[in-house]
Amino acid sequence: MPAQLIDGVKLSQQLRADIARRAAELTAQGRQPGLAVIIVGDDPASHVYVRNKVKACGDAGFHSVLEKYEADFAEQALLDRIAALNADPGIHGILVQMPLPRHIDPSKVIEAIATTKDVDGYSVLSAGELVANLPGFRPCTPYGCMKLIETTGIDLRGKHAVVIGRSNTVGKPMALLLLQQNATVTICHSATPDLGYHTRQADVVVAAVGRRNTLTGDMVKPGAVVIDVGINRDDDGKLCGDVDFASVSEVAAHITPVPGGVGPMTITMLLMNTLESAERGLPKNEAQPGQAQGMDPKPGLV
Numbered sequence: 426m427p428a429q430l431i432d433g434v435k436l437s438q439q440l441r442a443d444i445a446r447r448a449a450e451l452t453a454q455g456r457q458p459g460l461a462v463i464i465v466g467d468d469p470a471s472h473v474y475v476r477n478k479v480k481a482c483g484d485a486g487f488h489s490v491l492e493k494y495e496a497d498f499a500e501q502a503l504l505d506r507i508a509a510l511n512a513d514p515g516i517h518g519i520l521v522q523m524p525l526p527r528h529i530d531p532s533k534v535i536e537a538i539a540t541t542k543d544v545d546g547y548s549v550l551s552a553g554e555l556v557a558n559l560p561g562f563r564p565c566t567p568y569g570c571m572k573l574i575e576t577t578g579i580d581l582r583g584k585h586a587v588v589i590g591r592s593n594t595v596g597k598p599m600a601l602l603l604l605q606q607n608a609t610v611t612i613c614h615s616a617t618p619d620l621g622y623h624t625r626q627a628d629v630v631v632a633a634v635g636r637r638n639t640l641t642g643d644m645v646k647p648g649a650v651v652i653d654v655g656i657n658r659d660d661d662g663k664l665c666g667d668v669d670f671a672s673v674s675e676v677a678a679h680i681t682p683v684p685g686g687v688g689p690m691t692i693t694m695l696l697m698n699t700l701e702s703a704e705r706g707l708p709k710n711e712a713q714p715g716q717a718q719g720m721d722p723k724p725g726l727v
């Protein structure tokens with residue numbers, strides 16, 4: 426039986442409806458969620474993504490500001506803009522679209538964003554909060570992948586999850602989020618000699634390498650859940666992921682499509698983080714439940 430599609434568009438619609446409801450409640454209390462989006466340069470795909478983010482903000486009832494700068498915008502000028510937005514009480518989240526032009530150091534820029542407004546979850550402090558199981562902003566793409574996995578009903582405890590890719594923004598946080606749910610996690614990367622050896626043992630595979638056909642049907646355990654984070658183009662210029670959808674969907678039980686899987690969820694989780702940032706300013710009993718994950722208290726192996 427072919428795999429069931431995990432529909433990121435449908436899940437996004439459901440989550441965004443709830444986000445809009447919570448945003449309206451905040452707005453009624455004089456605290457409309459606000460997101461600042463900054464883009465530097467003329468990468469066409471990045472411009473599409475930021476446009477979609479600003480539109481998603483409007484649809485959810487958020488306030489948003491979009492700041493567009495030419496490719497030669499100075500690093501210090503960008504840092505100054507971030508400092509101003511850090512101090513703006515109407516802004517609860519700041520996002521600088523990646524990639525940045527080569528003359529700008531992305532770490533400097535990310536670390537300039539106040540941790541309380543780091544809704545991309547990219548800063549060293551946000552990463553540390555994730556490692557330490559503390560509440561904090563989770564990077565939007567892996568956070569969205571977890572929501573997609575949740576819809577399959579799989580209990581991750583004791584399951585073997587393989588993450589392909591070790592980027593700071595997707596692979597590593599993805600592995601930590603799976604670990605928080607008590608999965609046994611393997612991270613594979615460019616120096617892993619036999620990728621298929623690992624993926625064939627996996628109940629869940631998350632492919633995040635940025636190379637098409639990285640995962641094929643013969644590399645997947647029957648009944649596995651497969652999440653495709655890749656955004657690539659095939660020979661005909663058509664959008665495709667890292668997974669060979671045709672062969673893998675014959676073997677897996679659940680699979681995300683590209684487009685329509687992880688991509689829309691990245692933007693949805695950005696809205697979620699911004700909303701939660703706005704809610705954090707409220708007195709404790711008025712805030713909605715957060716996203717902190719409990720540690721497994723069992724003694725011995727933890």
Ligand SMILES: Nc1nc2c(c(=O)[nH]1)N[C@@H](CN(C=O)c1ccc(C(=O)N[C@@H](CCC(=O)O)C(=O)O)cc1)CN2
Pocket residue numbers: 474520521522523524545565566656664683684685686687688689690691692
């Ligand atoms: N500051 C950030 N920069 C970047 C991030 C990020 O999370 N924060 N992620 C990516 C790009 N990205 C969001 O910014 C993103 C990529 C793809 C999609 C998406 O909806 N994709 C669609 C297909 C769209 C198309 O037709 O091209 C899909 O998969 O269905 C949303 C957001 C890098 N930079």
